[in-house]
Amino acid sequence: MAIEEEVKKDLEGRFGGVLKASRVLRPRVVQVRIDRRDLLPIAKHLKATGFEHLSCISAVDWVTRFESVAHVTSWSRNCLVEIVAEIPHDNPKIDSLFGVWPGADFHEREAWDLMGITYTGHPNLERILLPRDFKYHPLRKDFPQEVDRQYVSRRKLGGG
Amino acid sequence: MAQAGEQHGDAMWINMGPQHPMTHGLWNLRVRVDGETVVEALPEIGYLHRGVEKIAEVREFHKVVVLTDRLCYVSSITWSHAYCLAVEELMGITDKIPARGRYLRVVSNELQRVASHLMWLAAYGPDIGLLTGLLWALRERELFLDLIQALTGQRMNQNYPRVGGVRNDIPATFPRDCEKVVRHFFKKLEEYESLFERNKTFRMRTEGVGVLSKEDAMAWGVTGPNLRASGVDYDLRKLDPYDAYAELKFEPAVARGGDTLARYLVRIEEMRTSCALVLEALKKIPAGPYRVKAPRRAEGQAFRRTEDARGEALFYVCGDGSDRPYRVKIRSPIFCTMSAVPTIMRGNKVADVISIMGSLDVCVGEMDK
Numbered sequence: 001m002a003i004e005e006e007v008k009k010d011l012e013g014r015f016g017g018v019l020k021a022s023r024v025l026r027p028r029v030v031q032v033r034i035d036r037r038d039l040l041p042i043a044k045h046l047k048a049t050g051f052e053h054l055s056c057i058s059a060v061d062w063v064t065r066f067e068s069v070a071h072v073t074s075w076s077r078n079c080l081v082e083i084v085a086e087i088p089h090d091n092p093k094i095d096s097l098f099g100v101w102p103g104a105d106f107h108e109r110e111a112w113d114l115m116g117i118t119y120t121g122h123p124n125l126e127r128i129l130l131p132r133d134f135k136y137h138p139l140r141k142d143f144p145q146e147v148d149r150q151y152v153s154r155r156k157l158g159g160g
Numbered sequence: 161m162a163q164a165g166e167q168h169g170d171a172m173w174i175n176m177g178p179q180h181p182m183t184h185g186l187w188n189l190r191v192r193v194d195g196e197t198v199v200e201a202l203p204e205i206g207y208l209h210r211g212v213e214k215i216a217e218v219r220e221f222h223k224v225v226v227l228t229d230r231l232c233y234v235s236s237i238t239w240s241h242a243y244c245l246a247v248e249e250l251m252g253i254t255d256k257i258p259a260r261g262r263y264l265r266v267v268s269n270e271l272q273r274v275a276s277h278l279m280w281l282a283a284y285g286p287d288i289g290l291l292t293g294l295l296w297a298l299r300e301r302e303l304f305l306d307l308i309q310a311l312t313g314q315r316m317n318q319n320y321p322r323v324g325g326v327r328n329d330i331p332a333t334f335p336r337d338c339e340k341v342v343r344h345f346f347k348k349l350e351e352y353e354s355l356f357e358r359n360k361t362f363r364m365r366t367e368g369v370g371v372l373s374k375e376d377a378m379a380w381g382v383t384g385p386n387l388r389a390s391g392v393d394y395d396l397r398k399l400d401p402y403d404a405y406a407e408l409k410f411e412p413a414v415a416r417g418g419d420t421l422a423r424y425l426v427r428i429e430e431m432r433t434s435c436a437l438v439l440e441a442l443k444k445i446p447a448g449p450y451r452v453k454a455p456r457r458a459e460g461q462a463f464r465r466t467e468d469a470r471g472e473a474l475f476y477v478c479g480d481g482s483d484r485p486y487r488v489k490i491r492s493p494i495f496c497t498m499s500a501v502p503t504i505m506r507g508n509k510v511a512d513v514i515s516i517m518g519s520l521d522v523c524v525g526e527m528d529k
Contacts, residue, residue: 028400052378055465058476058489069476071463075394082463103381106499114213129206129528138214145218
């Protein structure tokens with residue numbers, strides 16, 4: 001069995017009830033979609049089965065909800081799992097992965113800084129890229145951007 | 161928190177930065193020293209934050225390439241290339257990229273990698289008191305920039321990769337020029353080795369300094385040459401091949417020890433590998449088109465990762481069906497390596513901080529986004 005099918009089957013067998021969706025995106029890549037409360041058990045299981053490297057944590061603002069997307073890599077098994085955790089928009093909190101992969105430190109600080117998602121259990125959740133006294137989370141969709149002045153497409157100039 | 165210069169018993173905080181020759185850019189490393197020994201280090205970054213991710217949301221997919229070029233000014237092509245791969249995945253045209261385009265991407269990426277490593281070597285020389293290293297490495301970097309200029313028209317910020325392929329074909333004399341430069345460069349690399357490795361001062365300042373163990377490197381998400389210097393044989397060009405890498409023969413450079421010298425050795429070896437890859441790709445390059453027309457709009461989420469000159473670069477791109485990305489997330493390898501700096505620094509001498517930070521190849525542009 002190919003590695004991605006193997007990992008998908010393992011996750012489905014163990015967390016069948018809590019996975020909202022699971023699919024193979026392409027060779028060596030599996031995607032699972034979960035609710036935020038199920039993040040830590042899945043992360044711990046992945047860590048125990050050879051996924052030793054946390055590639056990235058990305059936060060996305062979908063206006064009705066937030067998503068915290070973790071890309072977890074196993075170098076030794078040559079596979080990557082994309083964990084999409086859904087977070088309600090009015091209560092942007094999720095468990096920190098710092099205890100599982102220390103590399104989550106800067107990623108979560110960045111997601112807090114730019115998107116305003118609180119990672120509970122993070123030892124030092126402070127702003128990292130923006131100044132400490134900055135009051136907003138600029139990557140949120142309600143943070144305005146001067147679209148018209150910054151960028152006018154040729155089509156718009158032509159009236160179309 | 162204690163202020164810089166304030167003393168606690170025998171320990172003292174020192175600010176190395178934001179304006180310090182060690183930083184190679186603009187960031188601050190706060191180190192707490194007990195006598196000459198570093199007991200704690202805190203990187204402070206964000207001085208160069210330009211909000212690339214936010215600006216990308218109001219530009220069309222194809223026009224973000226101009227921004228990703230400027231993420232890292234010494235390694236533009238590799239960054240734009242990673243972005244284009246992610247957008248192609250999002251648009252579902254990954255399989256449609258013409259073979260010639262894929263080979264041209266390998267050629268441009270590897271030339272850029274050598275130019276980036278030479279820039280690192282040039283900066284690293286003066287860090288440890290070898291000014292000749294700066295002059296020599298910049299001299300050879302110029303040859304590679306000439307090649308890149310012949311290929312793309314620009315020395316820096318080339319704007320070369322495109323969603324769907326590359327911007328233009330190679331000029332007629334390009335393979336011959338490449339061969340000439342590489343042959344010359346291999347000779348010069350031997351000179352570098354005698355200048356650096358056989359220098360007693362260089363070895364004293366690098367051997368056993370700033371050791372990063374395999375376990376720490378993996379736990380903190382260190383990737384690229386810095387990871388391979390810790391004896392881990394992981395290279396995304398090999399493990400998760402993109403473009404034409406699966407069709408080319410090469411072995412990623414690995415060194416043992418995880419110290420500053422090992423990181424130097426890996427990069428030197430990697431320049432050899434990259435040069436060989438360029439020549440091999442130019443030999444095998446098929447004829448045909450080098451770009452396909454990509455759609456304007458895209459919906460969904462996609463990510464791709466590449467082996468950047470500094471490690472694992474990952475782009476996570478979301479689209480909402482319009483002609484602009486809904487969200488672009490950039491995973492910068494140096495941003496992650498920076499979180500391992502406190503671990504690397506602990507127990508080293510304060511004079512070695514410069515040697516260690518230099519060996520990590522920090523690029524503030526991509527770190528602060």
